[in-house]
Amino acid sequence: xxxxxxxxxxxxxxxxxxxxxxxxxxxxxxxxxxxxxxxxxxxxxxxxxxxxxxxxxxxxxxxxxxxxxxxxxxxxxxxxxxxxxxxxxxxxxxxxxxxxxxxxxxxxxxxxxxxxxxxxxxxxxxxxxxxxxxxxxxxxxxxxxxxxxxxxxxxxxxxxxxxxxxxxxxxxxxxxxxxxxxxxxxxxxxxxxxxxxxxxxxxxxxxxxxxxxxxxxxxxxxxxxxxxxxxxxxxxxxxxxxxxxxxxxxxxxxxxxxxxxxxxxxxxxxxxxxxxxxxxxxxxxxxxxxxxxxxxxxxxxxxxxxxxxxxxxxxxxxxxxxxxxxxxxxxxxxxxxxxxxxxxxxxxxxxxxxxxxxxxxxxxxxxxxxxxxxxxxxxxxxxxxxxxxxxxxxxxxxxxxxxxxxxxxxxxxxxxxxxxxxxxxxxxxxxxxxxxxxxxxxxxxxxxxxxxxxxxxxxxxxxxxxxxxxxxxxxxxxxxxxxxxxxxxxxxxxxxxxxxxxxxxxxxxxxxxxxxxxxxxxxxxxxxxxxxxxxxxxxxxxxxxxxxxxxxxxxxxxxxxxxxxxxxxxxxxxxxxxxxxxxxxxxxxxxxxxxxxxxxxxxxxxxxxxxxxxxxxxxxxxxxxxxxx
Numbered sequence: 001x002x003x004x005x006x007x008x009x010x011x012x013x014x015x016x017x018x019x020x021x022x023x024x025x026x027x028x029x030x031x032x033x034x035x036x037x038x039x040x041x042x043x044x045x046x047x048x049x050x051x052x053x054x055x056x057x058x059x060x061x062x063x064x065x066x067x068x069x070x071x072x073x074x075x076x077x078x079x080x081x082x083x084x085x086x087x088x089x090x091x092x093x094x095x096x097x098x099x100x101x102x103x104x105x106x107x108x109x110x111x112x113x114x115x116x117x118x119x120x121x122x123x124x125x126x127x128x129x130x131x132x133x134x135x136x137x138x139x140x141x142x143x144x145x146x147x148x149x150x151x152x153x154x155x156x157x158x159x160x161x162x163x164x165x166x167x168x169x170x171x172x173x174x175x176x177x178x179x180x181x182x183x184x185x186x187x188x189x190x191x192x193x194x195x196x197x198x199x200x201x202x203x204x205x206x207x208x209x210x211x212x213x214x215x216x217x218x219x220x221x222x223x224x225x226x227x228x229x230x231x232x233x234x235x236x237x238x239x240x241x242x243x244x245x246x247x248x249x250x251x252x253x254x255x256x257x258x259x260x261x262x263x264x265x266x267x268x269x270x271x272x273x274x275x276x277x278x279x280x281x282x283x284x285x286x287x288x289x290x291x292x293x294x295x296x297x298x299x300x301x302x303x304x305x306x307x308x309x310x311x312x313x314x315x316x317x318x319x320x321x322x323x324x325x326x327x328x329x330x331x332x333x334x335x336x337x338x339x340x341x342x343x344x345x346x347x348x349x350x351x352x353x354x355x356x357x358x359x360x361x362x363x364x365x366x367x368x369x370x371x372x373x374x375x376x377x378x379x380x381x382x383x384x385x386x387x388x389x390x391x392x393x394x395x396x397x398x399x400x401x402x403x404x405x406x407x408x409x410x411x412x413x414x415x416x417x418x419x420x421x422x423x424x425x426x427x428x429x430x431x432x433x434x435x436x437x438x439x440x441x442x443x444x445x446x447x448x449x450x451x452x453x454x455x456x457x458x459x460x461x462x463x464x465x466x467x468x469x470x471x472x473x474x475x476x477x478x479x480x481x482x483x484x485x486x487x488x489x490x491x492x493x494x495x496x497x498x499x500x501x502x503x504x505x506x507x508x509x510x511x512x513x514x515x516x517x518x519x520x521x522x523x524x525x526x527x528x529x530x531x532x533x534x535x536x537x538x539x540x541x542x543x544x545x546x547x548x549x550x551x552x553x554x555x556x557x558x559x560x561x562x563x564x565x566x567x568x569x570x571x572x573x574x575x576x577x578x579x580x581x582x583x584x585x586x587x588x589x590x591x592x593x594x595x596x597x598x599x600x601x602x603x604x605x606x607x608x609x610x611x612x613x614x615x616x617x618x619x620x621x622x623x624x625x626x627x628x629x
Contacts, residue, residue: 075144076140076144076146076151077140077141077142077144077146077173077204078140078141078173078174078175078177078204079140079146079151079171079172079173079204081172081174082151082152082153082171082172083150083151083152084152085103085104085152086152087102087103087104087152088102088103088155089101089102089103089109090102090103090155090158090167092158092165092167092183092185093114093165093185094165094185094186094187094188094189095114095187095188096113096114096115096188096189096190096324097111097112097113097114097185097189097190097323097324098110098111098112098114099111099112099183099185099192099323101167101169101183102129103152103153103154103155103169104149104151104152104153105133105135105148105149105150105151105153106148106153106169106171106181107133107134107135107148107149107181108132108134108183108192108321109127109128109129109132109133110125110127110128110129111125111126111127111132111274111323112124112125112126113125113126113272113323113324113325116271116272116325116474116475117475118222118223118224119223119224119225119483119486124223124272125221126221126269126272126274126323127218127219127221127274131218131219131221131297132217132218132219132274133149133216133217133218134149134214134215134216134217134276135147135148135149135214135215136148136196136212136213136214136307137212137213137214137215138205138209138212138309139205139206139209140204140205140206141203141204141205141206141207143206148171148181151171153169153170153171153181154169154170154172155167155168155169155170156168156169156170156180163186163187164184164185164186164187165184165185166182166183166184167182167183167184168180168181168182168183169181169182173200173201173204174204175200176199176200177198177199177200177201177203177204178198178199178200178201179196179197179198179201179316180195180196180197180198180199181194181195181196182194182195182196182197190322190323190324190325190330191320191321191322191334192320192321192323193318193319193320194318194319194320194321195315195317195318195319196309196315196316196317196318197314197315197316198311198314198316199314201311201316202311202312205311210308210309210310211283211306211307211308211309212306212307212309212317213304213305213306213307214282214303214304214305214306214307215302215303215304216265216276216301216302216303216304217300217301217302217303218267218274218300218301219292219297219299219300219301220234220267220269220297220298220299220300220301221269221296221297221298222296222297222298223269223270223271223272224270224271224485224486225483225486225487226486226487226505226557227298228505228557229270229468229486229487229557229558229559230269230270230298231250231291231298231299232250232251233250233269233270233351233468233469234250234268234269234270234298234299235247235248235249235250235268235289236248236265236266236267236268236287236288236289236299236301236303237265237266237267237268237273237275237348237349238258238262238264238265238266238285238287239262239263239264239266239344239345239348240260240261240262240263241260241261241262241263241281241343242343243260244345244348245345245348245349247268248287248289249289250289252291253289253290253291254288254289255286255287255288255289256286256287256288257284257285257286257287258284258285258286258287258305259284261281261282261283262278262281262282262283262285262305263277263278263281263282263342263343263344264276264277264278264344264346265282265285265287265303265305266322266349267301268326268349269298269326270326270468270469271325271326271471271474271485272324272325272326273322273323273324273325273326273349274321274322274323275321275322275323275346275349276319276320276321277319277320277321277322277344278307278317278318278319279317279318279319279320280307280308280317280318281307281308282305282306282307283305283306283307283308284305284306285303285304285305285306286303286304286305287301287302287303288300288301288302288303289301290302322334322346325471326349326350326469326471327350327471327472328347328350328352328366329366329370331346331347331349331350332346332347334346335347350469351465351468351469352462352465352466352469353461353462353464353465353466356458357458357461357462357465358462358465360458360459360462360463361462361463361465361466365386365390365462365463365466366466368386368389369382369386369466369470369472372385372386373472378476378478379472379473379476379478379484379561380476380478380479380481380484380564383467383478383484383561383564383565383568384568386565387565387568387569387572388572390459390463390569391569391572391573391576394456394459395576397456398456398573398576399580402576402577402580402581403580405526406580406581463562463565464562467558467559467561467562467565468485468558468559468561468562470485470559470561471485473485473559473561478560478564480510481510481511481560481564483560484559484560484561484564485559485560485561486559486560487505487507487509487512487556487557487558487559487560488509488510488511488560488563489507489508489509489510490508490509490510491507491508492506492507492508493506493507494506504553504556504557505556505557507556508556509555509556509557509558509560509563511560511563511564511567512552512555512556512558512560512563513552514563514567515551515552515555515563515564515566515567515570516548516549516551516552518567518570518571518574519547519548519551519566519570520545520548521570521574522570522573522574522577523544523545523547523548524545525574525577526577527544
């Protein structure tokens, strides 16, 4: 290498060293570079860790999925694929009812009655997703119990067939096996047909199980103005197969195990009911009714029962829901459609009294009420016409009672003479004998005023049950009463008043007040006409005047239609009393009776037995006095 080349390399080295020394970073720049390198390194490490965690999560999720699938297959068998899904709401309706169904559990979750409103002028909703539920439990082939409300169904059919709305929801069980819930709604009907159908399900369900468990819960929603009276008329009803209808108590919590087979179970409100009718019946039922003290609900009902299932038939089980008003003609028509063999007796949901009084409502009152309702829209006038009709029917008995009272009045002077002739307790027996003898001769039956009244009692008791149960009166106004099915308050107040609020309520019903005033007038009229100056009658007078006041406390919460009926009935009775008094000439009646008393007359069997009983009593008293001496 020559001298120039060496010189060149040296100069280049000096330049490179000088450039490097000149561009050497400061201490601050070197620290910044180190921090940048550290950040890059940490970022690379974090990304690596994330990648590792993601792979681990995927591996873990895959493992959990395998475990869940195994658990689902173990717990739900062939129905495992239906555990997860998306809930869908389907609406069906006809002219009178609107329903909503959920694909989770394939159940009705809302029932709205189109033609009725609550006391708050809101639609009547029997139940919704918050206060009603029902489900069926089946035993699978691997002896696991599945409940339909945990599973998702698929909508297979939702269309009109032969004029009926049909909804079919399917629970798949694999290998062309399934269970279908089929709901059918006919036009203008409150009855919903419900069938549980199947295909190839015999191998999916347990071959040793021939029944499914059914659970139905519902919080009974308040619909009426008067909570106390509505609660009193809300019960859990049930009907035995080939037997009568029964119910749980309304005034207390009650749970009852039923050993017999039931045809239907019903959750009854005062004017509306939800009833499930089983074609083959329910068995081993446990029924539970609980009172809800306050709020928008009245009662909590729960029913658990077994239903027979047949996996060899397409229809495993069949039911009918009745979701509608407690209207007697409607329920009777449904009974007739099912036929005598079904023996449903759904009309027993309408409270019409015990059988000894019920016949009056069934064969007299309801037919007249229904007939008049076809031509007259004002139910206040209908009640007036019904009252007049009933008064005309029982007038012969009423007239006999008035005539007997008149006879007792005109013969009063002779009775007073006997009392004056035989005063004191020691002559009590003699006084009674002479009085009975006078009655016999004059042709007076002391029970004549009472017996005709006894024939009127079935009518009075029947109507006492009819008016509070008549849904026809619901929402019907008359005069100041806005709703004849509940109380017509003219004065009301808030706050709890001991003894008054629980029994009388926080209001005053005007029709009830008028009924009470009219009843007091009638009692005064009767007492002044019939009461004799006898010892002990003062206390009886006070009791009779107290009765209307007690009735006012009792009736203040009752239907205004009932108080209005009694008010009108008492007015007519007072008018009849004055009319009969004008018609009967008491002077002629007295003369005729005194003339009869002078004639020899054969004693009636009743009078003979009465006198014989008095003689025996007198002999017993004499013997008792001798024993004391």
